Amino acid sequence: MLDLLSRREFLTSAAVGAAAASARHIPYPMRPPRALPPPSRWAAKPVAVASANGLRAVQKAFDLLMQGADTLDAVIEGVKIQELDPNDDSVGYGGLPNADGVVQLDASCMHGPTKRAGAVGALEGIKTPSEVAKLVLKYTNHIFLVGEGAKRFALQYGFKEEDLLTEHAREVWLHWRANLNPNDDYLDVPEGEHMTARPTGTINCDAVTPQGDLSSVTTTSGLAFKIPGRVGDSPLIGAGQYTDNDIGAAGSTGRGESNIKVCGGFLTVEHMRRGMKPTDACLETLKRVVKATETRLLDERGRPRFSLQFYAVNKRGEFGAASLYPGRFAAHDGTEAKLMDTAYLYERPAASR
Numbered sequence: 220m221l222d223l224l225s226r227r228e229f230l231t232s233a234a235v236g237a238a239a240a241s242a243r244h245i246p247y248p249m250r251p252p253r254a255l256p257p258p259s260r261w262a263a264k265p266v267a268v269a270s271a272n273g274l275r276a277v278q279k280a281f282d283l284l285m286q287g288a289d290t291l292d293a294v295i296e297g298v299k300i301q302e303l304d305p306n307d308d309s310v311g312y313g314g315l316p317n318a319d320g321v322v323q324l325d326a327s328c329m330h331g332p333t334k335r336a337g338a339v340g341a342l343e344g345i346k347t348p349s350e351v352a353k354l355v356l357k358y359t360n361h362i363f364l365v366g367e368g369a370k371r372f373a374l375q376y377g378f379k380e381e382d383l384l385t386e387h388a389r390e391v392w393l394h395w396r397a398n399l400n401p402n403d404d405y406l407d408v409p410e411g412e413h414m415t416a417r418p419t420g421t422i423n424c425d426a427v428t429p430q431g432d433l434s435s436v437t438t439t440s441g442l443a444f445k446i447p448g449r450v451g452d453s454p455l456i457g458a459g460q461y462t463d464n465d466i467g468a469a470g471s472t473g474r475g476e477s478n479i480k481v482c483g484g485f486l487t488v489e490h491m492r493r494g495m496k497p498t499d500a501c502l503e504t505l506k507r508v509v510k511a512t513e514t515r516l517l518d519e520r521g522r523p524r525f526s527l528q529f530y531a532v533n534k535r536g537e538f539g540a541a542s543l544y545p546g547r548f549a550a551h552d553g554t555e556a557k558l559m560d561t562a563y564l565y566e567r568p569a570a571s572r
């Protein structure tokens with residue numbers, strides 16, 4: 220073989236072989252990986268976009284796209300890196316818990332080629348809700364499973380029930396509880412040790428294959444210290460993410476309640492349907508969010524006291540992101556996985572409440 224191939228070709232084919240093996244080991248694949256057509260016959264510029272915590276996700280998703288993996292398989296394998304990372308306290312294992320100290324996870328996904336959707340809400344004990352959402356999409360006549368039923372469903376497919384509350388997340392929750400109410404029986408923890416904000420972290424990832432097939436996924440542990448049972452925008456099809464294989468895919472991170480009211484994932488795709496570029500579509504959706512925001516959440520200049528971001532890719536592989544205030548997002552467009560600046564509506568954040 221080495222007689223026939225140059226050393227460079229040999230190394231390249233070995234790397235492709237190893238990489239293709241990783242595409243072949245995707246659990247519950249939508250379809251096995253397929254050889255890509257030559258670039259001259261590509262219908263789209265392949266791309267993966269994600270929230271700023273998704274640098275590893277876009278790298279993984281893009282690598283899988285290049286190995287001929289299915290579009291949804293690629294983005295799910297991408298966001299799973301974050302779900303399994305105990306150091307990301309906004310997603311999956313290690314996510315910050317609800318007010319009772321219990322980690323409840325939300326996720327949803329859409330698969331453009333088959334026009335299917337799947338979601339789970341308030342899922343406990345399973346590290347990778349995005350994967351469970353994919354199984355709802357692939358194996359059921361339903362779209363959305365919640366709570367105990369979602370967990371039982373996951374266990375039936377071989378997922379392991381685990382304690383998702385890491386030491387770090389438990390400590391943050393204990394501090395939050397201690398400082399919640401000066402009249403309760405918990406003594407306040409000293410200044411400087413307690414939480415100053417209630418983080419909402421989430422990861423959204425959207426991708427288009429060289430054949431122009433699209434998908435989206437969003438996964439989160441939701442608003443830290445939420446009322447038990449609260450689900451945000453992430454598991455809601457049309458809010459946390461949305462895909463139309465003829466048009467594009469979009470998703471969101473940030474304050475879920477504000478996104479839910481405008482169905483932001485769907486709205487962003489609809490803006491693209493009317494001809495807007497992805498970045499403009501995201502900005503237009505944010506303008507709608509501001510219009511729909513109640514006064515208590517606006518500062519004296521009418522600026523939202525929360526953060527919200529949208530990410531989008533269209534069928535040709537154009538992509539973009541926008542936020543209320545300056546921010547970053549992750550993208551891989553064939554050159555490298557990189558962080559880029561979002562477009563934004565306002566220069567400086569309003570003080571949060």
Ligand code: GLY
Pocket residue numbers: 419420421439440441442450451452453471472473474475476
């Ligand atoms: N966007 C995540 C949440 O609000 O739960």
